[in-house]
Amino acid sequence: MKPSLFFILFMLCFYPSITLKGQNNRTDSVSLRENMEAHLDGIWRKEEIWQLGAVPIKDTQTIDEAPKWAKWSYDLEKYYVSQMKYPKELLKKNVAGYSVVMFSIDTLGLPREINILTSIHEEFDKEVIRLTKELPHCLPCRDKNGKRIECLYTVYVPFLPQQYRNRVIADSIAEEELKHCFVEWEEQASFQDGKRWSAQSYIYQNLKYDASLLGEQQKAKGVYKIHIDSYGEIKEAKTLRSCGIPQWDEEVIQIIRNMPKWTPAIHHYGKGEYKDAIWAIPVIFENHHSSHNVIE
Known part of the structure; x- marks a missing residue:
């Protein structure tokens, strides 16, 4: 492990043990965590060797339409980050990390053959595998003739404790606000340009x-x-x-x-x-x- 990366990991694990007094200090502590996590995330993304997104299983095939999920469109990382349950013990210790998961998507748009390619902690892997198994079906890959084809899909999933805490708070606020609003969750099917006629x-x-x-x-x-x-x-x-x-x-x-x-x-x-x-x-x-x- 590179010295700079080791130092950041060391700090990320132990800086919460420092007691900071006063509202400003607590705010500074959160800001420090966010900055450290952003720096770590940037390092991990640069060092990642895997090709992310969709690739055809067969060399003879080309993907004309990439898989697309209902809520997450083509950005599946958002799904993992928004739906994850951070491992409790690792969250307490402020352990950050990531997993890179690869799985096949069949012609029904469902995940199969899940494999962890790169990881920092086994508990992160377990959570990524759980979320992958629970993926709703996507619109599967199609070739240039519009035929459904299987493909491989690779996703980088960051585990950042302060980012997770921020998300939990934001979700809680949004859930409370929704109790006082009328929300239309259903989006109608549409044809071609999307106009009703x-x-x-x-x-x-x-x-x-x-x-x-x-x-x-x-x-x-x-x-x-x-x-x-x-x-x-x-x-x-x-x-x-x-x-x-x-x-x-x-x-x-x-x-x-x-x-x-x-x-x-x-x-x-x-x-x-x-x-x-x-x-x-x-x-x-x-x-x-x-x-x-x-x-x-």
Whole structure:
């Protein structure tokens, strides 16, 4: 171990035993801890030799879409830092450290084959393994053809005692504030540009029908169910209310089944997770060549 690193580790373990009196001194002590932790964290990150993030398992594969988690997007380090339970004895002694974990992500977006690559303390490893096993599924890797593929994922997880204490206090304050607020935790599934009428516009763009089948009618309306699963893929397409012409209903159903991926619904509370969603889309068939009016 480098002399400078040994000195910092020594100080980090023993400076809490120094008794500091007065509010200002306590504030200075916290600030000192934060600065030391930031310095240590910077050293560890620079010395880390592992390639972080996603890499393909097979050399013949390339990743076009990296794995993405509902609440944490592409930054999984935030998940570990925000959800960890610091080992009690190490927290009491102000022991800082880190773990580097590597695991495979299967085609369902779930972690498999968890391995600790680098570590400072076994208790840190146990906590990282626990959190990895509890990961909600992500949107898995995809190749250039949109096919799901397995990949390896590596994360650096810092264990910094003062940072952890600060987070616990902030979480407690936020939890108390939430008791007096109305919070919408659910984020709706979205299609392409995310506008409410995007799915309906997509159907109209791809819809072809013989308007003469309407006869004397000016228009007909059908309502269609779209079930989007937690991966953003179409799980079910169904006619809720027929437009009166079965082949037109079937045309809409086929368009829905062939839709590109959606962004699935997201539940943001806690660890965050992707959820299934159901949409009902109205489609109007007109007996003339005027442009369709999108129904919001």
